[in-house]
Amino acid sequence: MAKTRALLIAILLLVQSAAFVCGQTPARDSSSQRKTSDPYTGDLSVFDSPGREDRLHVNHVMDLLGIVPGKIVADIGAGSGWFTVRAAKRVGPSGLAYAVDINPEAISYIGKRAEKEQLPNVKTILSQPDDPQLPADSVDDVLLLKTYHEVAHPVLLFQNLRKSLRAGAKVGIIDRNGNGEDHGVGREVVIREVERAGYSLAGKYDFVKGDKMDYFLVFTVRP
Numbered sequence: 001m002a003k004t005r006a007l008l009i010a011i012l013l014l015v016q017s018a019a020f021v022c023g024q025t026p027a028r029d030s031s032s033q034r035k036t037s038d039p040y041t042g043d044l045s046v047f048d049s050p051g052r053e054d055r056l057h058v059n060h061v062m063d064l065l066g067i068v069p070g071k072i073v074a075d076i077g078a079g080s081g082w083f084t085v086r087a088a089k090r091v092g093p094s095g096l097a098y099a100v101d102i103n104p105e106a107i108s109y110i111g112k113r114a115e116k117e118q119l120p121n122v123k124t125i126l127s128q129p130d131d132p133q134l135p136a137d138s139v140d141d142v143l144l145l146k147t148y149h150e151v152a153h154p155v156l157l158f159q160n161l162r163k164s165l166r167a168g169a170k171v172g173i174i175d176r177n178g179n180g181e182d183h184g185v186g187r188e189v190v191i192r193e194v195e196r197a198g199y200s201l202a203g204k205y206d207f208v209k210g211d212k213m214d215y216f217l218v219f220t221v222r223p
Helices: 002-023 044-048 058-065 082-091 104-116 154-162 187-196
Strands: 072-076 096-101 122-126 139-145 165-176 199-205 214-221
Touching (some): 058 139, 058 214, 072 082, 082 104, 104 122, 187 199, 187 214
Parallel strands (some): 072 139, 096 122
Antiparallel strands (some): 165 214, 199 214
């Protein structure tokens, strides 16, 4: 009798435990909880302000990313294509520059810009917010220029990006310190999220703009 009672108690406890586990809400990616800024949808020409190339030290940025003739580069969150055209000129006719954006107006704008500037090595991609939709094993270098703070699920985005990266690929992020909804996000937040997606920090710089609010981070895929 005592054994039967003990067995019934054990079964009851097991059922209760299973019900508790099944009733729990799965843990969500903490990166989805942080604040983000609304993607820009205004006049795209504002990104081509005079002197921006010098203020952002874009040539030094491309040097650190290893963007040289023949490379294939992706500009994620390309906007007006400001960086895309500079990367396309750097990699030359033997290379390729992907302009990736979720905004159809930006994609159209860049397509016309590339035609006007006679850059046949620019290819546009209308992407999804969590997936750049780049071809597999196709990209040597990536830059997100003042875009990361708009990404609601960065871990998922960077996980999806991995399949498109070639061996030794470098991924750069330029952004400014902020709270997520003020068109900036803390660099340590970025480092934590990108590392969770399977990358390693390869370089951390603050030469971008003299006020030290902007930072430049370089990542590689973790083996």
